[in-house]
Amino acid sequence: MPVAKGALCIADRLAMILGKDDRRERCDYVDKFEQRLDQAARAAWLSYVGGRTQDEIASQLGVSRPGVQRLLALARQEGLVKVRIDHPIATCMMLSQQISERFDLDFCDVVPMDTGAADSSYQYLAVAGAERLERYIERMAPLTLSLGSGRTVRAMVEALSRLDRPQHRFVSLVGNVARDGSSNRYDGIMVLADKTGGERFLLPAPVVAGSVEEKEAMLGQRLFHAVTDVALKAEAAFIGVGRIDRQAPLFQDHFINEGELDELLAMQAVGELLGWPMNQDGDVIDCSITRRVTSLPLELLRDQQLVALAGGREKAPAILAALRGGWLKGLVTDETAARFILDAGR
C-alpha cells in the first residue's frame, strides 16, 4: 500500500548540508519538534483520512508501531486533527455534553429545534422523554417510578409505546385535584398505568392546600401517607419544570391565585419543581405558599433519579434554577433552552 512519507523532516539536516553549524543548537531544538509534528501530521492523515492500520503506517513511515501511536497522540494533542460531524444533531450533542458536565448530570438529552414547525419541539421533548422512560419500564424486575404533573409529562407518557409490565408501580408526586375538587387533567399516572398494566398511586390532594391547617390535615391522612411512602421508594422520577410568571401553570390551573403569584414574583421566584417555588439559584423559597404545598419535599428525592422534562425560551430560567439547585440527575430539553442555560451560566 503505497503512500508518501519522508519530506519535511529536513531543517536540521539542511543546516548540516549548508554548513550552518554555528546556530545548530537552537535550530535543532525548534526543528526537531517541527519535524515530529510533520511526521505526526503524516501519520494522522494516513490513519484518519487514509484509513490505514497503525502497522501499515509504521512501515510506510519507517518507525515502530508504538512510534506511530505516539505520533497520533501528538497530532491529537496539538489539535492537528479536526473532526466534524455533518449533522444537525452535532450541536445538540455538544450542548448536552456541556450541560451534563457543568451540572453533573447522569444524562442530558437535547432535542434539536425544528425551524419549520413553531411548537414542534414540544412533541420532540415528549418523544425524547418517552425513550428515556421506556429504558426504565422495559426492564422486567419490578420497578417503582414516580411522575410529576404538567403538560410535558402528560405528552411524554402519551408518546410511550404500550408495554406490558404489570409488576411495575407508578406514583404521582403532586396532588391530582385542583382547589375546586376537579381532578388534574394533566396527570400522567393514569395513562402510564393503562399502557403498562401497572399499579397506580395517586396523591389525593391539591398541589397547594387552601391553608396550612388543610395541609396538616392531609399529611395526617393514612392514604396520603401510604402514597408518599411508595413515592419515596421510587427509583426515578420524571417531572416537569414550571415557570413562575403570568403564564405560570400553577396560576393558570388555579392552584394559586393572582395575589399569591404576585407574592412569589416579589420574592424573586423564577420557577418551580412539583409546586416548590425556587429563586434563580435553585433555593426553595420559604413563603406562605410553600407552607401549603402538599407534594413531597424535594430534599426527600435527593436519592432518586430526578429527571426533568422542559424546554423553550420561557421555561429556560426555571430549568437553569433547577439545575443550579442541584435537584436534577437527568434533563430532557431543547436546543433553545440548552443555549440559554449555557450562555447564562458563564
Add this chain to the structure above:
Amino acid sequence: MPVAKGALCIADRLAMILGKDDRRERCDYVDKFEQRLDQAARAAWLSYVGGRTQDEIASQLGVSRPGVQRLLALARQEGLVKVRIDHPIATCMMLSQQISERFDLDFCDVVPMDTGAADSSYQYLAVAGAERLERYIERMAPLTLSLGSGRTVRAMVEALSRLDRPQHRFVSLVGNVARDGSSNRYDGIMVLADKTGGERFLLPAPVVAGSVEEKEAMLGQRLFHAVTDVALKAEAAFIGVGRIDRQAPLFQDHFINEGELDELLAMQAVGELLGWPMNQDGDVIDCSITRRVTSLPLELLRDQQLVALAGGREKAPAILAALRGGWLKGLVTDETAARFILDAGR
C-alpha cells in the same frame, strides 16, 4: 458518564401520536432511515468528538455494541464524519496518495513547496530522497544499489548521513565521462561509496557515444560488461529525470549537441531516463541518439525498484512521461510537479 441521546428519532412515532395513519407506509420508511442516521450521528459524535468507547456509547444510546458499530459504519459511509488534518503536509499526502494509485507505485513522496525560498524544494527533494535511500542502506544484509546521474541524485547522496556498510555495492547506471573525456561532476557513486565504505562500480563510458560503432566497441569491453552485470543485480535504482528542451541536462553537459537536441525535439521527446529519450506517453524514442546511448536499457530494469527523484514545473512533463511509461516503482517529487501530473492526467 453522562451524555445526551434520544432526541430526533421521532418522525414515525410523531406520526403515530398525531394520528397520521393514512400515509404511514411511506413515512415510516423514510423516517426509519432518518432516525437511524440521527442515531448514527450521535454515535459518531460520541466516538470521534467525545472520545468515548463503543461500550459507553452503547449504554448511552441503549443499543448493543455491535449496533454502535453498525451506526458508526453508517455514519462514515453516509459521509457524516469529516476529518481534516490541519497541517500543510495534508495536501502533499493527498497528492502522493493519488499519484501512487493512478500510476501503481510502491510509494510516492511529495515534499511541500516552500513559499519562502525560491528553489528550496530542490533541497527538500534531496533530503526526502536521502531518507528513502537510507531505508535501503541501513539494512545489514549485503545490498546492491544503482544510481543514475544528475544534480538531484548528487544532492540526495550528499544529504545522506554517514553509515558504515562496507558490505554494500553501488553501481552507476549511466556513463560518468563526458565526450571530452572529463568525468561527470554529478556522479553520486563516489560520494555514496565514501559515506558508507561500500564498493563502487563506475561505468567507463559517456552517456551518449560519439557513434554507433563507438557504442558497440564499448559494449564489447570486459570492464563494461562487468559493471553492467552488477547493475542488473541491483535491488533498487535511484535515478533522476531529465527534461528535453533548451535547458536539457544532456545538452547542457555536452552529451548531445544542438542538432541532436533539435532532432529529439522534432520527435516529440519530453524527457529522458538514464539518457533514454521518451515521448509524452513514456515510450522510448528510437532515433539516431538512442542508438548511441550506452546506459542500460530501461527494459532490463523492469524488475528493479526504479525510484525517480525530480520536481519542479519544468521537469513535470518529463516525470509524467516516465510515469505513463510505467518505468517507475517509486517517486520523490514536489507539490508543483505533483499537481501538474494529476491535472494533466485527467
Add this chain to the structure above:
DNA sequence: TCACTTGACGATCAAATGATCGGACAGCAC
C-alpha cells in the same frame, strides 16, 4: 394459513489499538 424470503440483531472470535514497563542512549556534572 403456512412456508419462504429478507433484514436486523446479538454472540463470538480475530485483529487492531492503547498503555505500561524495562532498557538503551545522549547530554551533563563531577
Add this chain to the structure above:
DNA sequence: GTGCTGTCCGATCATTTGATCGTCAAGTGA
C-alpha cells in the same frame, strides 16, 4: 573519564474494535 539523569524507544499485555456467523422476527406470496 565516569557516573548520573532525563528522555526516547521498542517489547509485551489488556482493552477496544471490526467481522463473521447463527438466530429470530417481520413481511410476502402462494
